[in-house]
Amino acid sequence: MEDVAREAGVSMATASRALNNGTGVAEATRQRVLAAAERLSYVVSPEASRLAGGATGRVAVVVPHISRWFFAALLEGLESVLRAAELDVLLYHVGDIDDRHDFFHRLPARRKVDAVVVLAFPVGEEEQRRLELMGVTIIAAGGQHAAYPNVSIDDETAGRQAMDHLIFLGHRRIAMIAAVDPDQPGELAPSGRSNAYYAALCDAGIPIDDQLIVTVDWGGREGADAMAKLLSQREPPTAVYAHSDEVALGAIRTLRRAGLRIPQDVSVIGIDDHPLAELTDLTTVRQPVRQQGELAGRMLLDILRGEETDRGIVVPTQLVIRGSTAPPRS
Amino acid sequence: MEDVAREAGVSMATASRALNNGTGVAEATRQRVLAAAERLSYVVSPEASRLAGGATGRVAVVVPHISRWFFAALLEGLESVLRAAELDVLLYHVGDIDDRHDFFHRLPARRKVDAVVVLAFPVGEEEQRRLELMGVTIIAAGGQHAAYPNVSIDDETAGRQAMDHLIFLGHRRIAMIAAVDPDQPGELAPSGRSNAYYAALCDAGIPIDDQLIVTVDWGGREGADAMAKLLSQREPPTAVYAHSDEVALGAIRTLRRAGLRIPQDVSVIGIDDHPLAELTDLTTVRQPVRQQGELAGRMLLDILRGEETDRGIVVPTQLVIRGSTAPPRS
DNA sequence: CCTACTTTCGGAAACGCTTCCATCACTTCG
């Protein structure tokens, strides 16, 4: 930086101010400094900057399951805008509850980041307070947490879109395969996707049959198992509403093995619009995942800059009708 | 740290040495310092440490496509061991060639990491030299780059396992859908998976028909298109060897739409053993993806510690026979 | 008992930046 200052003919103090968009620097001077920095292809040392009281230029992203498409896509979107803003992304995978505790226990002590973005999993009150107390910004994406700024879909609306489609087609015996994340207890409160099931059925005047509701751990194989359970009943459903595409795909596999045709014998609908949903001709409710990541990134940028911003964005979902749903055989 | 030094009754210099496993510190003194640090729950400031010449405790992971299962799984494995070793993971998504150039252009200037792990994509000679020159360790995972330490599968062997299975079943008219990454040109050299096709056919005395080879961009939809192209020929194949499961899944979708049954009319085999391969009953060649990430992490740790280590691990692949392959109709 | 080493440890100088405070050249108003 010394070189830059000299090149621009100013002091280090001024150079620093210019580089950090600080106030009290004549526009002309700033341009001169910026030009000099460019010429010398200079970049501030984050270490020194942070040490001297500046920002780290780093944000931590906490994600429960990297290898699941949903999280990866969210991450991809987030990373793209963060990187464009010259921020570095620190990745933290918190698989189970222990990891999670560990993360929230450690990070604060080190103060390595300016902010943390939590991808689609609940953060306890205490954990949140702990972070906020030390001035780390925190935002969420892909899950609804009224507690802090976040962007997500409206799970209940998405669920309704799926359920209403099934009901509109004429189905009355509709099963639900609810998925929960085994590693992330806490949000066991009734999820929006489940509520949608009850509400839709209620509005349509269809009685609720507990037998038609199966709750499993999140995943394709689990979805397959759930479907098997559903098929073992006296009066199997004519349609299945799965909380996610992966689960739906699992259900379809079981149905196929059972010799049932889709959608002639049983209709199946999922949520997410996983890339493979298109390939497998699965009807689903699309949510713009990458976009949620991007929006979260922009929101974070705004907050970091101290600008006003929406503290709760809900992105729309949309029914995508493909070949896995049809009216029930009459 | 000052507090710790005082608490232990030594100077800061000694405290620092003790904390960093440096030499020239009496064992008793070291224990005293460590105890004091523990008592005060002290952790070194990474910023200050780095600024003064220590290591950053950070490693950059460069990945071309976060949201593809393969890369995400690799990343997950890598992250797990790196994190266990107290290293932080900086994530860099380099989508296209520009990003990539940008990355290699910028990172060195910042010196923010101790090492960089390149996930499954080629790095140019010059780029490599640039990194090595400045003392950043570099290793690769998920792709074969003899240039530096790496862990991967043997693509040719994997391809042979797939092809040999098809040939063993009696297929002679076998198509190949080769996949290339549109964003990462450079490795256009014949891939191991393609070589396997030629070699297997050659060994079996089956003539090669160029019409049966289609090269497409990587992806399910592209696989579907490729299959359509294959089906538009006078004499379509009885089996399809796809370079990856996603491509295979795309091919299957086209086959289904064309009213062809799998595996009775056409056999399809992929490579990777994507989680959805199991759900869709796709025969494939499994490669341990997460494990490759973990091995790469360990290898990096060894190198960083200055220990001897294998500089080229090849993990085995394995044929997984499911329902998408069968002998051809005679 | 003295000299020449070998260990162990403390002093202090970086490391590259931010920011408080003082300085200085102008404006502006009475």
Add this chain to the structure above:
DNA sequence: CGAAGTGATGGAAGCGTTTCCGAAAGTAGG
């Protein structure tokens, strides 16, 4: 025309470590 602002700039003190170098203390050999 002078006093009181106002905005731009420079000087210098940290920020929390690591590491070079010299000093002190202990060991061994002569």
